[in-house]
Amino acid sequence: MKIHRTAIVHPDAILDEEVEIGPYSIIDANVTIGNGTIIKNHVTITGNTTLGKNNVVFPNSVLGAEPQDLKYNGECTSLILGDNNVVRECVTINIGTAGGGGKTVIGDNNFFMACSHIAHDCVIEDNVLLANGVLLGGHIMIERGAKLMGLVGVQPFVTIGRYAYIGGHTRIVQDVPPYMIIEGHPAKIRQVNVVGLEREGFSKEQIDEIKNAFRLLFRSSELNRNETLEELERQKKFSPEVKHLITFLRNMDKGKLGRYRESFRYSAVTAN
Secondary structure: OEEOOOOEEOOOOEEOOOOEEOOOOEEOOOEEEOOOOEEOOOOEEOOEEEEOOOOEEOOOOEEEEOOOOOOOOOOOOEEEEOOOOEEOOOOEEEOOOHHHOOEEEEOOOOEEOOOOEEOOOOEEOOOOEEOOOOEEOOOOEEOOOOEEOOOOEEOOOOEEOOOOEEOOOOEEOOOEOOOEEEEOOOOEEEEEOHHHHHHOOOOHHHHHHHHHHHHHHHHOOOOOHHHHHHHHHHHOOOOHHHHHHHHHHHHHHHOHHHOOHHHHHHHHHHHO
């Protein structure tokens, strides 16, 4: 373990043997950090925060701070971050809230570029990229492999589908279907993220099936989307990727204003 003499590490913090803590960084009491993780200088890790193995956190980042939510009243909530993540300069990631499940959860192999923000109760799967200045509101779900370019802003309760690509400066107020490229003002689905899928090892046959579903769902003028979904479902021979796309769109329609996760929010309000 390498802890710089100017770092402040609470004696109750749990650090594995191969952790490195740089100059002037602060590690609070309820923090756990796994093997191989490097905390560079001037980093603050606070709250009930757990970091897995082999993460790298760059200067001036703040992980585990209280949520920027007026309803938060000091409840015991947490941030959980997996393995092999890169957190660049000035990134902020907040703990969860009682009303949002109590946890902000981040998977493995993600890359969060400088000045990006991940708000309370977000769930981010694996291999996600947030470019510089991306701002995520609370309760957002980002599925694996999605990429958000610079200065994208995402409305709370939005879901970003797997391997979606969002162009820079785009404002996202509804769920983004998997495998698609979306950008513009207002944001529009442009085409299938073919280059991204190829880089992820998708076969030509898989991509062709997604492209065919895209044409039927987003380019056909013969049927509305619900009719097209019904037609696709009747075929019963679609690939796992098209099945996921169909399920995603069905769920999207369940949520208020095209945001599936809003359905959980309003169900909770009704139950209370």
